[in-house]
Amino acid sequence: MHIAKDLVAASATPLVLGILAEEESYGYAILKAIAERSGGRLEWTEGLLYPLLHRLERLGHVEASWRTPEGGRRRKYYAITPSGRRELAEQRKQWDAVTEALQDIWKATRSIGPTASPVLEG
Amino acid sequence: MTVDDTELETQIAEWRTYMLRRRAVSGADVDELEDHLRERVADLTATGLRPDEAFLIAVKRMGRMDELSREFAREHSDRLWKQLVLTDDAPAEAERRRGLLVMIACAALAVLAVKLPALFGFGFDDSAAFYLRNLGLLVLAPLTVYFAWRRGVDRGTAAALIGLFALGAVAANAYRLDDDSQSIVLTAIHLPLALWIVVGIAYAAGDWRSGQKRMDFIRFTGEWFIYFVLICLGGGVLTGITVGTFSAIGIDAETFISEWLVPCGGAAAVVVAAWLVEAKQSVIENMAPVLTRVFTPLFAVTLAAVLVAIAVTTNAIDVERDMLILFDLLLVVVLGLVLYSISARDPGAPAGFFDWTQLALIVSALLIDVLVLVAITGRITEWGFTPNKSAALGENLILFVNLAWSAWLYWSIIKGRKPFARLERWQTDYVPVYAAWAWVVVLAFPPIFAFA
Numbered sequence: 001m002h003i004a005k006d007l008v009a010a011s012a013t014p015l016v017l018g019i020l021a022e023e024e025s026y027g028y029a030i031l032k033a034i035a036e037r038s039g040g041r042l043e044w045t046e047g048l049l050y051p052l053l054h055r056l057e058r059l060g061h062v063e064a065s066w067r068t069p070e071g072g073r074r075r076k077y078y079a080i081t082p083s084g085r086r087e088l089a090e091q092r093k094q095w096d097a098v099t100e101a102l103q104d105i106w107k108a109t110r111s112i113g114p115t116a117s118p119v120l121e122g
Numbered sequence: 123m124t125v126d127d128t129e130l131e132t133q134i135a136e137w138r139t140y141m142l143r144r145r146a147v148s149g150a151d152v153d154e155l156e157d158h159l160r161e162r163v164a165d166l167t168a169t170g171l172r173p174d175e176a177f178l179i180a181v182k183r184m185g186r187m188d189e190l191s192r193e194f195a196r197e198h199s200d201r202l203w204k205q206l207v208l209t210d211d212a213p214a215e216a217e218r219r220r221g222l223l224v225m226i227a228c229a230a231l232a233v234l235a236v237k238l239p240a241l242f243g244f245g246f247d248d249s250a251a252f253y254l255r256n257l258g259l260l261v262l263a264p265l266t267v268y269f270a271w272r273r274g275v276d277r278g279t280a281a282a283l284i285g286l287f288a289l290g291a292v293a294a295n296a297y298r299l300d301d302d303s304q305s306i307v308l309t310a311i312h313l314p315l316a317l318w319i320v321v322g323i324a325y326a327a328g329d330w331r332s333g334q335k336r337m338d339f340i341r342f343t344g345e346w347f348i349y350f351v352l353i354c355l356g357g358g359v360l361t362g363i364t365v366g367t368f369s370a371i372g373i374d375a376e377t378f379i380s381e382w383l384v385p386c387g388g389a390a391a392v393v394v395a396a397w398l399v400e401a402k403q404s405v406i407e408n409m410a411p412v413l414t415r416v417f418t419p420l421f422a423v424t425l426a427a428v429l430v431a432i433a434v435t436t437n438a439i440d441v442e443r444d445m446l447i448l449f450d451l452l453l454v455v456v457l458g459l460v461l462y463s464i465s466a467r468d469p470g471a472p473a474g475f476f477d478w479t480q481l482a483l484i485v486s487a488l489l490i491d492v493l494v495l496v497a498i499t500g501r502i503t504e505w506g507f508t509p510n511k512s513a514a515l516g517e518n519l520i521l522f523v524n525l526a527w528s529a530w531l532y533w534s535i536i537k538g539r540k541p542f543a544r545l546e547r548w549q550t551d552y553v554p555v556y557a558a559w560a561w562v563v564v565l566a567f568p569p570i571f572a573f574a
Contacts, residue, residue, distance in 0.1 A: 026157070027154060027157070027158050028157070028158045028161040028162065031158075045183075045184075045185050045190075045193075046155065046158060046183075046184050046185065046190060047185050047189055047190045047192075047193035047194070048193065050151065050154065050155065050193075050194065051193050051194050051196060051197035051198075052197075054151075054194075054197050054198065055197050058197075058541070058542075058543050059541065059543055060540070060541030060543065060544075073157055073160065074153065074157070075157050076150075076153070076154045076157070083541075
């Protein structure tokens with residue numbers, strides 16, 4: 001299944017902040033976590049992830065630090081800040097409103113639900 | 123296996139060199155991406171691929187380099203600034219040539235705009251009042267055309283730009299102002315300021331709400347100013363040599379210089395400087411930050427010395443007209459230094475010594491502003507409102523609010539309580555206040571003060 005670009009972009013910030021709210025992490029691990037959480041349906045590129053992380057850092061929602069784990073390479077870790085948690089809560093409120101409205105619509109138009117139209121998956 | 127590993131290392135090293143050439147991507151970003159690449163290669167080799175195959179797939183997944191660097195540039199517009207053309211080299215060459223042609227056309231337009239009034243009897247030498255009112259209009263319109271053309275603004279933005287310039291033309295010429303009135307001088311100072319922000323709208327291709335675009339325009343303003351001053355210095359040398367050599371052979375070149383060389387050269391320089399800022403970015407980006415770094419501590423020391431002198435002698439500030447302009451100019455220079463160093467600073471960098479000097483500069487400017495405000499209010503309560511004093515009062519209040527809040531934000535940033543982006547946002551959010559004030563002075567002051 002292909003998820004539209006706009007939707008991917010809109011959900012990017014809450015996804016990253018949510019993953020970092022659980023524990024601090026680094027780029028590649030975040031990308032893998034997103035693929036796992038979405039069952040492989042959300043495919044992010046590096047061009048989306050890293051500029052987004054840098055923007056969140058600039059806005060003060062996350063804090064970055066370079067660390068070298070034992071026997072490993074130097075790596076940039078990101079951790080969520082209190083301001084990031086507030087932003088996540090705010091985003092969550094907005095997403096709840098959207099999904100609630102969508103649930104309502106899906107119920108009302110059940111006849112054209114996802115099972116009704118056969119889709120050929122490539 | 124070791125052969126594979128050295129091969130992989132060579133490939134990664136090569137990839138790094140290519141990546142580092144992208145100016146939107148910094149060295150630290152490449153480190154971060156390399157870590158990502160290695161991690162993916164390790165995951166793929168774990169599933170049974172050979173390292174070189176894994177490298178190919180990992181690089182392929184990362185996406186095409188220019189796409190990746192374009193995404194980075196979108197976030198790091200301060201780096202994008204260094205590489206305005208994010209395409210391959212061949213189209214970039216064509217683009218540069220097109221930029222040059224547009225620049226030449228607009229510079230010619232500027233010359234035409236300055237000389238055209240002469241056809242209707244407004245010579246540069248004998249119609250000083252006409253040029254005093256309209257010069258900003260005549261030279262900034264071609265600059266706006268240049269940016270509107272280069273950025274390909276949409277029809278709505280173009281209409282808004284034309285409308286604002288028409289408003290400026292009406293404001294400058296519709297009121298009957300005496301040639302020696304205060305209002306005509308105020309219009310001459312404030313109309314170019316108001317129109318400069320209109321240039322900013324064209325610069326941002328109509329996207330004037332964007333904070334990043336505003337920051338880019340602030341940065342552009344500082345660098346444009348440096349180039350313009352450099353061109354004018356060169357022009358001064360040229361003028362001197364022309365006068366000297368022609369007088370040596372007994373020809374008086376003065377009329378040619380004051381009617382043609384200075385007005386046409388100056389008008390064209392406005393557009394040429396704008397083009398140079400974008401075309402020769404790598405030259406200026408080394409110079410402008412150095413200038414701010416040198417002059418910020420010097421201005422901080424000077425302002426502190428003025429404050430100490432006032433405290434020791436207890437002399438009040440003399441608010442004659444020239445003094446008012448001087449102090450406003452001083453505050454504007456301080457604000458310019460602050461704005462420019464904010465725009466050129468890496469927002470992620472921790473606070474250091476330079477930030478302390480900057481805070482010292484802002485605080486001493488703030489104290490001087492308070493003294494000027496006290497002096498102006500004193501004069502106004504004694505003699506009543508005049509256009510000059512009201513304009514000065516308004517400007518000082520606007521600068522006071524900006525400096526006071528900047529000082530507070532800077533303090534919080536140095537203490538690590540707020541991210542640097544807050545100060546950047548405050549400055550970009552404040553830009554419309556200057557625009558609004560400049561338009562108020564130009565449009566509302568003459569009727570309010572009975573065209574005094």
